[in-house]
Amino acid sequence: MSPALDTRVREALDARAAATATSPDAWARIGHHGARRDRRRTAILRVAAAAVVGVLALGGTIAVLTRRGGESATVATSTPSGDDTAAAESLAPDGGTGETREAPVDLRISAVGEDRSVTFLRGEEVLGVVSVPADASETAGGWVGPTVFGVAATGATQVRLVVEGVVFTGPVEIFTDPAVAGRVLFAAEGVPAGLLQVESIDAAGNMISGFGISHRG
């Protein structure tokens, strides 16, 4: 580089630099810059936090809705052993597959009063009632005699039992007792132990409701 250019560039830069002025309140302005930066950071953090909460809420809502959708496709399975509580499982609606999954609901069984009815509950919702006839006797591990199942099935005309893919049929009786009105009774002899799919069916053969239980025969 020629000395002339070198010198002239320096002189030009020095001339502009010499004309530079600084504000007397620069130090205070730096504080303002910092405060503004803090406010911006806080605002960004709030927006980011709101976005994260929103995404989590949306994800949670979708998960809950998806789960509820899945529940409608399953039926509860329980063991009517006479205990106040029993482990709950779920069963695929076709009942014959034997596929079991963890039940998404708390299924409770209770034996109440002299009629020894067994009520299947999901929370406070009654899923079905098993009533044991007076001539039946309870032995260790199960019921002896005709086993009677009831399902919440207003409008049902018959009940179908499926045990390990084998279908059992029998007479249907509609409860008239106001306490269990709308429920359908089904009685069948010789139902073997195993996973039992209980379905109520309308005249057209469509399933109205159903649930599965683990039956001890």
Add this chain to the structure above:
Amino acid sequence: MATGDHTAASPDVELPATLEQLFVERYAAMVRLAHLLTGSNAVGEDLVQDSLARMQRRWDRIDDPVAYLRTAVVNASRSWHRSRRREQRRLRVVAPVDENVGLEARELLDVLDDLPHGQRTAVVLRYYEGFSEAQIAEAMGCRPGTVKSHLHRGLAALREVIER
């Protein structure tokens, strides 16, 4: 001979212990540098103030505050040039006129203002701060070879003014 503030280039110089000390010792020099890098006194001052405000939060993690501030000012001026280019597409920006500057110097500064940011920064750091190519590369965060290229192209453009 370089006339800028290049105290930090010497390893024997004691570093400022607080942000306020850094402000007292270096603020005016950094504003001059920023003025040369942006062509605007007001913009340069604003960039230096913002850079100092950024440093306030991370002061404990900064080893060399002077070098850090210089690099921050160089980076801030680069960002400013980028946003200014976007503005220039929409409206014609009139560069401030340097008062009390000779005609030839003003022409040189006009050419300097039109140089790409890399070339302009390299020329300013070389001929105002008196930095070596290695020091310029460190301040700009690039390789010395890139600095050499910036200087060569920037000076070629400035030479045209001298030879006219």
